[in-house]
Each structure stands twice: as structure tokens, then as C-alpha cells.
Amino acid sequence: xxxxxxxxxxDAGAEIAKLRAGDGRVGAVASxxxxxxDVNDDAxxxxxxxxxxxxxxxxxxxAIVAEAKQRFDVFEALVIHRVGELGPTDQIVLVAVTSAHxxxxxxxxxxxxxxLKTRAPFWKKERTPEGERWVDARTADDAAAxxx
Amino acid sequence: MRNHAPVTVRLVYLARLREAFASAGESLPxxxxxxxxxxxxxxxxxxxxxxxxxxxxxxRAIRVAVNxxxxxxxxxxRDGDEVAIFPPVTxx
Numbered sequence: 176x177x178x179x180x181x182x183x184x185x186d187a188g189a190e191i192a193k194l195r196a197g198d199g200r201v202g203a204v205a206s207x208x209x210x211x212x213d214v215n216d217d218a219x220x221x222x223x224x225x226x227x228x229x230x231x232x233x234x235x236x237x238a239i240v241a242e243a244k245q246r247f248d249v250f251e252a253l254v255i256h257r258v259g260e261l262g263p264t265d266q267i268v269l270v271a272v273t274s275a276h277x278x279x280x281x282x283x284x285x286x287x288x289x290x291l292k293t294r295a296p297f298w299k300k301e302r303t304p305e306g307e308r309w310v311d312a313r314t315a316d317d318a319a320a321x322x323x
Numbered sequence: 324m325r326n327h328a329p330v331t332v333r334l335v336y337l338a339r340l341r342e343a344f345a346s347a348g349e350s351l352p353x354x355x356x357x358x359x360x361x362x363x364x365x366x367x368x369x370x371x372x373x374x375x376x377x378x379x380x381x382x383r384a385i386r387v388a389v390n391x392x393x394x395x396x397x398x399x400x401r402d403g404d405e406v407a408i409f410p411p412v413t414x415x
């Protein structure tokens with residue numbers, strides 16, 4: 176499966192090994208891992224809750240992966256995104272892409288992340304000393320997605 | 324104005340909106356006598372006042388998906404559609 180939304184943690188090394196297993200065409204693997212920071216907008220963050228829209232989130236991620244495969248010369252792409260309660264330093268998301276050469280792998284990996292940030296239905300709520308708050312979308316993320 | 328068959332939509336509220344409306348969703352019969360769109364549905368919800376008027380006020384950043392696909396104000400709503408309303412996404 177190229178797209179997974181799950182509560183459980185993931186083993187990036189094992190996932191990447193599976194993604195390129197036995198594929199002699201692969202000369203480049205690019206991957207990205209997003210993790211929970213303990214600070215955001217000048218407040219310390221002790222907990223991060225990730226919500227999604229079951230059904231649509233998976234479809235949106237699959238559409239992003241399909242578009243990446245169309246735009247870039249890549250062989251395989253994988254997205255794993257966690258939901259539920261996470262704490263500082265926990266892994267949130269893994270994107271991994273295999274290609275013949277590094278340029279396409281880097282570009283496709285970045286494209287998937289930039290699109291995911293603005294198009295995949297996930298919402299973050301963080302717990303700070305002042306209480307819980309929903310994280311606001313960033314205009315910088317829109318700009319990053321618009322580059323493509 | 325043409326008459327339209329009764330339209331009932333399944334509304335889904337997510338993230339901040341679910342909390343503001345104290346509801347994860349509802350089944351809503353849309354007012355008869357007009358062709359329902361995303362915009363007319365939002366108008367109808369706004370007319371309830373309270374949190375609906377505040378959260379869905381023009382200028383507030385909200386997104387709408389119809390049957391799991393992003394939708395715009397002029398998109399039509401059909402009987403049985405699942406219409407989700409949510410804030411801009413913040414995953415990754």
C-alpha cells in the first residue's frame with residue numbers, strides 16, 4: 176500500500192527497505208520524516224493531537240502520490256501519516272520515493288510533502304501551558320505548494 | 324423558479340468546527356424551491372446564528388468537500404451528498 180493513515184508508529188528503515196526491495200532500477204531513495212516539536216509560536220507544546228477525515232484523507236493522499244508519479248520519473252512512493260495523540264519527538268509523517276537518480280527523487284519527495292501540507296485533510300491541536308489550541312494554517316505552506 | 328425534489332445532505336463537521344458546533348455532523352433537509360449549492364447551504368447554516376454565524380462568517384477561512392472532493396461555492400449539492408466543512412488543513 177502506498178498510503179497509510181494509522182495511529183501506530185512506523186519504522187522508516189524497514190519501510191524504505193520494503194519500498195526498494197529487489198528493484199534494481201532504483202539508484203536513489205529520498206525520504207522525509209516530520210516530527211513533533213516541543214515548541215510552536217513561542218509556547219511549549221506537551222501534546223499534539225492529529226485528526227483526519229476518514230475516507231477523504233486516504234483519497235487525497237492517493238491523489239497526491241498519483242500526481243507525483245505522473246510529474247516525476249519515480250518508481251515507487253510511500254506516505255505514512257499518523258493520527259491520534261502524539262508527544263514531542265514522536266514521528267508524524269513519512270514520505271519515501273524511489274527513482275533512478277537523486278534529482279527526481281528529491282523533487283518528488285518535496286512535492287508530496289508540499290501538497291500534503293495544503294491538500295490532505297489533517298488538523299493539529301496542541302496542548303500548551305495555556306490550554307489546548309488548534310494550529311492555524313500557514314501562508315508559507317500555500318506558497319510552498321504553489322511553487323509546483 | 325423551478326421546483327426541485329427534496330434534498331437531504333449528510334453534513335460532517337471536523338476539527339475546530341466540530342468543537343464550535345458541539346456536533347460531528349447531522350442530516351439536513353435543504354429548503355425546497357431553490358437549487359442547492361455549497362454557497363446556499365452555508366447561508367442556511369449561517370442563518371442559525373450563534374457559533375454557525377461566527378465560524379462560517381464571510382472572510383473566515385473554511386473549506387468544503389462534497390463526497391470527499393474539494394468543492395467551491397457554486398458547486399451543486401445533490402440528494403444524499405456528504406458535505407464536510409472544515410478549517411484549512413494543518414497536517415504533515
